[in-house]
């Protein structure tokens with residue numbers, strides 16, 4: 001009798017540990033900023049990355065190069081109007097990157113990388129409070145559906161398929177120019193384009209790369225986790241210039 005009483009809880013315990021493993025690994029790497037509030041302007045943002053499973057700090061030697069860099073940092077404000085994709089450097093003690101913060105309020109800061117040890121990818125986030133800048137924009141952001149957007153003469157369009165929460169969506173991405181000339185596309189950070197998406201709450205991040213389907217076209221595979229409006233930023237290079245086009249889609 002005693003033996004059975006011991007075995008049963010152990011079996012249950014290991015079963016639940018396995019089931020939870022996937023969700024826990026998403027939060028394994030923590031972004032620990034030196035400061036959680038800054039004055040508006042150009043800021044050298046300093047932080048550490050902590051592996052909470054081993055309590056070890058992540059150094060540059062712990063990461064593999066992915067899309068030409070060891071660490072990618074995505075920053076946007078809560079109104080989802082400002083966007084930066086930068087690349088922090090490790091100086092032997094701390095990670096840092098220079099970023100611009102112009103509006104008051106909370107900014108989302110994400111660090112994305114891939115661990116050398118087990119090749120797992122991570123996205124770690126934190127918030128940064130900015131003051132002394134331009135007035136806070138109304139929240140939550142109103143994201144009107146915009147599947148076409150421009151930056152200078154460069155234009156990006158997404159196909160019109162209906163997007164369903166939790167279901168893999170396939171969207172065509174088409175690059176063109178508003179003056180009818182052909183875009184001259186070259187890879188940006190090892191990809192035809194980078195698509196970064198976040199829901200209006202800003203609290204999750206999708207970062208995908210389209211598969212080139214030829215002649216200024218690509219296909220995006222993405223799963224939007226919940227219903228609602230999402231901001232998308234499309235980054236790509238046309239005629240040697242980095243373009244950054246904000247779009248918005250509704251997910252049902």
Ligand SMILES: [Cu+2]
Nearest residue numbers: 067194195207
């Ligand atoms: Cu990317």
